[in-house]
Amino acid sequence: MARKSKRGRPVAPLDERHYRAIALLADGRMNYSEVARTCGVERRTLHRWRQRKDFDRELRKLSAKLVNEWRRTSRERMRLRTAQDMTWYFDAIGTA
Template identity: 45%
Template sequence: MGANKKRKRRRAELDDRHYLAIELLTTVPTPNLDDIARHCYVDRRTLYRWRLRKDFQRELTKAQERKHKHFRLKLSEIRRVEDFEFIFRAAGLI
């Protein structure tokens, strides 16, 4: 092994701040990235770097899929107009 060969540095595991960011990124309506970074006590640039991490992307995708599945199930249960109104209000759409 040559002296100039760089060792691959092991990245730290995702922590509570990462999972908070994931939760905020999957809320509807999604807060802006400045607000999410502030809630996680990190700089906005750090949040951008987190979003490039493969492990962060994997957990973000899982969270999005869980929430989509949950909403699809809820939508399939709707039988009344009032239920639609409730969902649209909860999503901040009306």
């Protein structure tokens, strides 16, 4: 049985456009307008998707995965203690 929205309409499962938007939002390099344009939807649609529990859950899951990966790689790079690794670290966190 299909899940229903607040308005009583059936909610379709996440499709390719949803997952593309999730990946772009989790990456954090684009704003909502750019993400919406890339996915071929209106910005309002993207905001509506963000209100969906399943969309938000997938976005949080991917964001946590990316953060954990960044932490793991930065820890590995910091162990090396070379000048190049230190430069990478400070560039990554945005300090000069």
